[in-house]
Amino acid sequence: MERSLTMEIVRVTEAAALSSARWMGRGKKEEADDAATSAMRDVFDTIPMQGTVVIGEGEMDEAPMLYIGEELGTGAGPRVDIAVDPLEGTNIVAQGTWNALAVIAIADHKKLLHAPDMYMQKLAVGPEAVGKVDINASTIENLKAVAKAKNKNMEDLVAVVLDRPRHAELVEEIRAAGARIKLIPDGDVAGAMNTAFDDTGVDILLGTGGAPEGVLAAVALKCLGGEIQGKLVPANEEERNRCKEMGIADTNKVFYMEDFCGGDDAIFAATGVTDGELLQGVQFKGVKATTQTVVMRAKSGTVRFIDGDHSLKKKPNLVMEP
Ligand code: VTB
Numbered sequence: 001m002e003r004s005l006t007m008e009i010v011r012v013t014e015a016a017a018l019s020s021a022r023w024m025g026r027g028k029k030e031e032a033d034d035a036a037t038s039a040m041r042d043v044f045d046t047i048p049m050q051g052t053v054v055i056g057e058g059e060m061d062e063a064p065m066l067y068i069g070e071e072l073g074t075g076a077g078p079r080v081d082i083a084v085d086p087l088e089g090t091n092i093v094a095q096g097t098w099n100a101l102a103v104i105a106i107a108d109h110k111k112l113l114h115a116p117d118m119y120m121q122k123l124a125v126g127p128e129a130v131g132k133v134d135i136n137a138s139t140i141e142n143l144k145a146v147a148k149a150k151n152k153n154m155e156d157l158v159a160v161v162l163d164r165p166r167h168a169e170l171v172e173e174i175r176a177a178g179a180r181i182k183l184i185p186d187g188d189v190a191g192a193m194n195t196a197f198d199d200t201g202v203d204i205l206l207g208t209g210g211a212p213e214g215v216l217a218a219v220a221l222k223c224l225g226g227e228i229q230g231k232l233v234p235a236n237e238e239e240r241n242r243c244k245e246m247g248i249a250d251t252n253k254v255f256y257m258e259d260f261c262g263g264d265d266a267i268f269a270a271t272g273v274t275d276g277e278l279l280q281g282v283q284f285k286g287v288k289a290t291t292q293t294v295v296m297r298a299k300s301g302t303v304r305f306i307d308g309d310h311s312l313k314k315k316p317n318l319v320m321e322p
């Protein structure tokens with residue numbers, strides 16, 4: 001993989017964030033998603049690479065762009081696999097709340113898990129707790145392990161959990177253990193990634209969210225030296241068959257870092273669409289707009305924060321207006 005891709009993909013997530021941010025608070029999640037997707041699609045084809053979408057907006061017949069199997073890039077350059085979530089948190093943008101991201105992960109060909117579009121139980125932690133947690137252990141055991149690894153008291157810990165009825169029991173377990181909770185409306189990629197940044201104040205992500213988002217989070221955590229573990233949660237017969245077709249007969253199979261993203265290299269970029277603990281969202285300031293992006297590479301371990309100041313006068317097409 002080429003290191004120059006690291007900088008190139010920032011342009012892609014920035015474009016997606018800029019276009020979808022125009023939809024903030026308008027109550028239209030599909031439009032926000034479409035804006036991000038088509039902006040991302042347009043910029044991808046200016047990048048010298050031979051990319052294949054392995055995690056995208058869906059199968060070819062249901063997604064007009066960034067569908068699984070779609071080829072991206074100019075065709076010259078490294079052969080890579082690409083996972084995208086042009087807008088991770090469509091509802092977040094529709095409502096104008098926290099932590100919507102435009103996200104891309106890239107790895108060498110055949111190194112990303114082709115996660116099916118179904119639920120996945122996840123446990124994510126930052127570097128200090130790597131190797132000390134186990135998705136098959138009890139909630140309290142994992143919380144204790146993280147507290148010990150981070151030299152914190154249990155009551156100092158913050159667990160991020162998607163605010164869903166399915167997490168009622170999990171929430172009770174965390175409360176009973178004495179840790180604190182941040183319930184989030186959507187956006188568990190941000191939740192997982194934030195566990196690896198001390199200043200975000202979150203220590204562990206627990207609960208069930210999308211499997212594709214698990215792969216994106218895994219690439220982020222690979223770059224950051226953190227860890228995610230996951231277990232597919234097929235909801236019905238069709239999804240169980242889907243798992244079997246993938247060769248996962250046993251849905252108790254735990255996906256570890258190497259399963260999500262093999263090899264030693266991968267890159268990850270996320271631009272804030274709405275404000276979050278780590279990244280500020282897009283701000284429109286008349287003739288310019290600002291973005292904040294985190295971009296990182298597993299091989300070198302370099303993590304960069306990039307502030308973009310975009311001239312809407314010189315590049316009026318950069319933001320697709322609603
Ligand atoms: C999570 C979250 C996403 O979906 O994966 C969640 O990260 C899980 O699905 O932002 P449900 O909404 O069905 O609970 C999102 O909220 C949307 O992709």
Ligand code: MG
Nearest residue numbers: 085086087088
């Ligand atoms: Mg999406």
Ligand code: MG
Nearest residue numbers: 085087088089
């Ligand atoms: Mg998503």
